[in-house]
Amino acid sequence: MIAKRTARLTTLVALPAALALAGAMPAAAHTGSHSGSHQAAAENGSYQVDLEQLNGSGASGTAMLTLKGRDLNVKIEATGLVPGQPHAQHIHGSTDGHDFHCPDASADKNSDGVVSTAEGLPSYGDINISLTTKGDTTKKSGLDVTRMPVADKDGKVSYERVITVSQKVADHIKDLHVVQHGIDTNGNKKYDFNKGKSELDPKLPQEATAPASCGMLAGAAVGSMPVGGVETGSGGTQGVEAPGMLAGGAAAVLGAGALGALAVRRRRAADSLR
Template sequence: MPTISRTTKAVLAAGVLVTSMGVIASTATANSADLSASLEPAVLNGVDGGGTALVSVRGTRIDIAMVASGLLADAPHAAHIHFGADARHECPSATDDSDGSGTLNTTEGAPAYGPVRVSLTKSGDTSPASALAIDRFDTAPGGELSYERGHIKVTQDVAKAVADGLGVIVIHGVDHNHDGVYSGTVGSDLDPSLPTEATDPALCGVITPQD
């Protein structure tokens, strides 16, 4: 009968499975959570819309289903999961309009929701590198966005943050001047070659653990 050392007992008590081969699993890394987000209009940006997202986290895999309405029709809408360890883990407030322009751009919202962690593209890469992969985001036909994607691989840190309710979904792309297209003389804070309308936050929701 093998004896279990005091050290091993302590490790087991901490939730780590140890064998003679070493550590093979740790409950600390096994994220599992079912969450949802109620998407509301981003403050100051004049979107009359809303939506819902369902998010599941299993280990470092994220599955998401999302619907939204009231978006600028037939225009690409970048959508992301944002998270920042130093962020407030919430949607921006009017006081985040740091330049006092009366509208909120993506950078101004960062103290609330942090940087892009997952790009909710329809195909291909989902990393932050695809944050503005405009040709791979939903174009909201008729203003309605419908999105579903599974097996999104994220880092352990991002998986844990989302499972803990610290992630925020932001759908971008607004129409401040109501001309039906992304336009205007103000360049995007994310890509000066695009109008700020193309990237300003439209809808936002904190990904919250379900009861």
């Protein structure tokens, strides 16, 4: 549910790299290292990401990432998402050699039946790119719902955007992966507090921020050696932005009555990009 028009979530998280290292969700250990000197030229091309459900969401889809130099064309077709609701989506992972991947049910450390955002981050890493429909694409826009795609009445999302990425992202594109957020655990087709409060802000329901699907680039595998080798550390939730930073945006998810208007605005914004 979205509140009145001006509400927005301006920050998802600002977790330092140390938060999301493999210690909290151990990745396979490796020996040796890969040279990144050839990577920029080698990574130009198209890569398929098969999005698979997390948290029993029923969501699935395909993302196609086409890299030409530093221009990344992202196309996503997804189904099974919460109808009429905004779905934050990002490219997660490391450009510094950390081995991240999609989480499984074992990431649910408090055994509440939901892998929350904070529980999933040690597996899939911090945000590299926010897949907004226009404007800023940094992690600061991670939950700016006014610029995230809204699922249609059938729970489908179609998204396409060309984003100019950093050279590090271009060089390490195979180390990254796509995550979509927003689940409906009790089948009432909206975000509510059925699974309690989000750890990002107690004003937000867990359903609004929990991951719904995740996919790795075809050819990448759990435990694969990222360019630059694997670094290890310990994970946790330290580094999540203070709840006050998100307070203004909480109303954007919890308020009633403006969802239809937002959906129309989002569709118009998406049409303007085509």
